[in-house]
Amino acid sequence: MIRSFWRMAFQKVFVGANLPLLVTVTLSFLFSPPAHAAVPISFIEKQNLWILQTGGSSYAFGVNERGELQHLYWGKRLDTQDFSNPHSLPEWSSFDPSATTTPQEYPGWGAGLYLEPALKVTFANGNREVILHYVEQQVNGDNLEITLKDEVAPLYVRLHYRVYPDNGIIERSARIENRTNEAVTLESAQSATWTLPADRSYRLHYLTGRWAGEFQVQTEDLQVGKRIIESQRGSTGDDANPWFAIDQSDGTNETHGPVWFGELGWSGNWRFTIERTSSDQCRVVGGFNPFDFGYRLAPGESLETPPFYAGFTNAGLGEASRILHRFQVERILPGSPHPRIRPVLYNSWYATELNVDVAGQLSLAEKAAQLGVERFVVDSGWYGRGDDTRGGVGDWQVNPRKFPNGLKPLIDRVHQLGMDFGLWVEPETVSPDSDLYRQHPDWVMNFPGRSRTEVGNRLVLNFARDDVKEYVFSWLDRLVTENDIALLKWDYNRNWSDPGWPEVPTADQKKIWVQYVQNLYEIIDRLRSKHPRLEFEGCSGGGARVDAGMLRRVDQFWPSDNTDALDRLAIQYGFTQAYSPHLMIDWVTDVPDGINGRVTPLPFRFLVAMTGALAIGGDLNKWTADDISVATKMISFYKRIRGTVQDGKLYRLGSPTESDFSATEHVSEDNRQVVVVAFLHSQQFGRSVPLLRLQGLAEDATYSLTTIDDKLEEKVEKVRGAYLMHHGIRLRLRGDYDATAVELDRVQ
Numbered sequence: 001m002i003r004s005f006w007r008m009a010f011q012k013v014f015v016g017a018n019l020p021l022l023v024t025v026t027l028s029f030l031f032s033p034p035a036h037a038a039v040p041i042s043f044i045e046k047q048n049l050w051i052l053q054t055g056g057s058s059y060a061f062g063v064n065e066r067g068e069l070q071h072l073y074w075g076k077r078l079d080t081q082d083f084s085n086p087h088s089l090p091e092w093s094s095f096d097p098s099a100t101t102t103p104q105e106y107p108g109w110g111a112g113l114y115l116e117p118a119l120k121v122t123f124a125n126g127n128r129e130v131i132l133h134y135v136e137q138q139v140n141g142d143n144l145e146i147t148l149k150d151e152v153a154p155l156y157v158r159l160h161y162r163v164y165p166d167n168g169i170i171e172r173s174a175r176i177e178n179r180t181n182e183a184v185t186l187e188s189a190q191s192a193t194w195t196l197p198a199d200r201s202y203r204l205h206y207l208t209g210r211w212a213g214e215f216q217v218q219t220e221d222l223q224v225g226k227r228i229i230e231s232q233r234g235s236t237g238d239d240a241n242p243w244f245a246i247d248q249s250d251g252t253n254e255t256h257g258p259v260w261f262g263e264l265g266w267s268g269n270w271r272f273t274i275e276r277t278s279s280d281q282c283r284v285v286g287g288f289n290p291f292d293f294g295y296r297l298a299p300g301e302s303l304e305t306p307p308f309y310a311g312f313t314n315a316g317l318g319e320a321s322r323i324l325h326r327f328q329v330e331r332i333l334p335g336s337p338h339p340r341i342r343p344v345l346y347n348s349w350y351a352t353e354l355n356v357d358v359a360g361q362l363s364l365a366e367k368a369a370q371l372g373v374e375r376f377v378v379d380s381g382w383y384g385r386g387d388d389t390r391g392g393v394g395d396w397q398v399n400p401r402k403f404p405n406g407l408k409p410l411i412d413r414v415h416q417l418g419m420d421f422g423l424w425v426e427p428e429t430v431s432p433d434s435d436l437y438r439q440h441p442d443w444v445m446n447f448p449g450r451s452r453t454e455v456g457n458r459l460v461l462n463f464a465r466d467d468v469k470e471y472v473f474s475w476l477d478r479l480v481t482e483n484d485i486a487l488l489k490w491d492y493n494r495n496w497s498d499p500g501w502p503e504v505p506t507a508d509q510k511k512i513w514v515q516y517v518q519n520l521y522e523i524i525d526r527l528r529s530k531h532p533r534l535e536f537e538g539c540s541g542g543g544a545r546v547d548a549g550m551l552r553r554v555d556q557f558w559p560s561d562n563t564d565a566l567d568r569l570a571i572q573y574g575f576t577q578a579y580s581p582h583l584m585i586d587w588v589t590d591v592p593d594g595i596n597g598r599v600t601p602l603p604f605r606f607l608v609a610m611t612g613a614l615a616i617g618g619d620l621n622k623w624t625a626d627d628i629s630v631a632t633k634m635i636s637f638y639k640r641i642r643g644t645v646q647d648g649k650l651y652r653l654g655s656p657t658e659s660d661f662s663a664t665e666h667v668s669e670d671n672r673q674v675v676v677v678a679f680l681h682s683q684q685f686g687r688s689v690p691l692l693r694l695q696g697l698a699e700d701a702t703y704s705l706t707t708i709d710d711k712l713e714e715k716v717e718k719v720r721g722a723y724l725m726h727h728g729i730r731l732r733l734r735g736d737y738d739a740t741a742v743e744l745d746r747v748q
């Protein structure tokens with residue numbers, strides 16, 4: 001195909017042979033604000049470019065002379081006048097054509113593109129290339145929609161940009177529409193290509209993990225080539241998380257320097273391809289995982305990709321996290337911009353495991369209430385017929401042997417005790433030994449004639465099926481209608497295998513990867529809209545489904561089954577890179593720890609849990625009078641500071657994986673309260689505890705100090721912000737697993 005054809009087509013659009021397009025372009029020019037105005041989206045018609053301004057950053061792209069949407073800039077804020085006309089870059093050699101050297105906003109595969117494409121398509125006639133060109137645009141407040149079309153076939157891509165000017169975030173997604181007369185198969189459909197300024201010194205930060213060891217921060221220099229982080233597990237997974245941050249190895253740390261970061265709102269298979277080219281271009285392409293994707297679009301059908309949120313800051317990795325935290329709290333979480341503060345919760349799992357019954361739960365509830373707990377959650381084991389651990393998942397009737405009169409007597413008593421009630425469910429899996437599976441063996445995902453892979457004594461229900469979706473919605477709806485339930489802990493204790501969907505035509509069976517997740521979202525969305533006070537905790541055997549897609553639907557996450565306080569510090573350090581402490585439920589459990597046998601003091605366990613959403617998960621029947629007194633004091637202190645901890649600005653003062661001393665500092669949004677929680681993991685005798693220099697305070701403000709346990713070396717009652725930030729405070733911590741908390745209140 002001769003590309004000059006597109007030069008002509010481009011002229012046609014802008015010179016006026018096509019009247020509707022001309023009207024769109026002209027009107028948007030007439031109503032475009034002046035180039036210098038501080039508006040989130042500026043369209044500079046003369047130069048065919050768009051500039052998105054958000055927080056301290058600018059993002060610019062335009063239509064080049066070939067009609068392609070070309071990326072121009074992403075970084076520190078510039079003025080709209082600073083940008084020049086988009087023009088494609090020349091080929092570097094006969095091996096590196098212009099299609100590869102020119103950064104496109106959303107490149108289709110073809111025309112000599114050797115980089116990761118955003119779109120890869122197979123047409124019915126065998127053509128496998130898609131060359132996207134600009135058609136039209138529409139600005140609506142903070143939203144911009146750009147329409148692209150293949151140069152030959154009526155295959156359209158609508159790129160959606162949403163700017164969150166106060167949050168420093170740009171959201172991108174794409175809708176791919178098949179307006180041809182035949183089916184088109186999408187081999188790869190990405191949400192966005194994010195292009196960074198060309199540079200050689202990029203460093204990638206990402207999160208990996210495993211069951212009971214989620215959210216481990218990894219850092220590596222980006223070499224030439226592709227680095228892939230992904231999940232092919234059917235859900236988000238804990239071996240990687242859909243978040244990235246890229247900084248510059250020679251200039252960035254927690255407090256300084258440029259960082260480009262983002263996270264994907266999708267709870268199924270996902271992939272980020274982070275690519276540094278031989279000419280030092282750096283791009284992040286992310287969206288649906290192309291693995292086994294093959295999404296067939298019938299004529300007239302379209303596919304919407306998940307939202308991909310990204311931002312830039314010049315103030316280090318800590319600020320990148322704070323931008324995401326604020327964005328999540330103000331824009332994504334249910335109840336945003338003011339999601340309900342997390343109540344102090346008790347969960348019975350580690351106390352009783354599956355041995356749940358009315359008497360046992362009541363005994364725990366009575367004790368939890370005395371400590372100041374506000375929500376009592378019964379975990380797994382309340383359902384089914386028997387009491388063995390193998391059967392029952394899927395049979396969601398209240399177990400008559402354990403709760404002869406249903407859940408009501410327990411819930412009523414929990415209410416009398418001043419708490420609300422939560423319940424564990426696992427709607428997506430089924431035990432082979434369950435009535436549900438016996439009645440509907442076809443409801444689990446399977447490849448006909450092949451064995452079904454049981455993991456953890458579970459099979460996975462095929463949520464892509466509408467009958468399964470309706471069934472699950474109705475039993476959950478009935479459960480929360482018949483019982484006064486404030487929170488459902490939605491668990492998911494395995495990943496996919498045998499993802500067959502034999503009931504639909506073979507060509508459509510791979511849609512299971514997408515349809516399943518869409519139906520999962522729909523069930524939760526419908527439950528929320530029918531029961532507006534109902535809250536959800538997202539859980540997948542711990543943190544295996546924590547992502548910005550679930551975050552729109554759940555009020556909190558269970559980050560890990562590992563509640564050992566020391567391990568948890570590392571997990572929380574990783575979690576908060578990408579997600580707000582508001583979301584991070586953290587139980588105080590018993591020692592020796594059930595997972596790794598470690599013994600840590602109760603105050604240390606409490607203080608670790610108090611840097612997120614505090615909860616208790618120990619067997620309260622075994623707690624001593626001393627334990628109860630520590631717990632009561634800690635919970636009452638936590639209630640005073642939790643607004644700041646959950647929704648304030650988090651400063652990570654040191655990494656628990658790199659040092660034996662670490663701390664978190666939380667500053668309330670109004671800057672009036674500051675909470676510092678510090679941890680000494682282990683200490684060689686005679687080695688001093690570092691001075692703790694705070695961050696983000698007003699130099700001239702004066703703060704009063706209150707300690708939870710009198711571990712401040714200097715007996716100061718009032719101190720200036722400048723002193724706290726430049727001199728710092730010394731804490732009297734010693735030995736192993738010592739910790740303390742200090743509350744600072746601004747007095748002037």
Ligand code: GLA
Nearest residue numbers: 349379380539540541542561
């Ligand atoms: C998962 C969860 C735990 C608990 C158990 C119950 O492991 O992460 O918190 O709910 O399931 O089976």
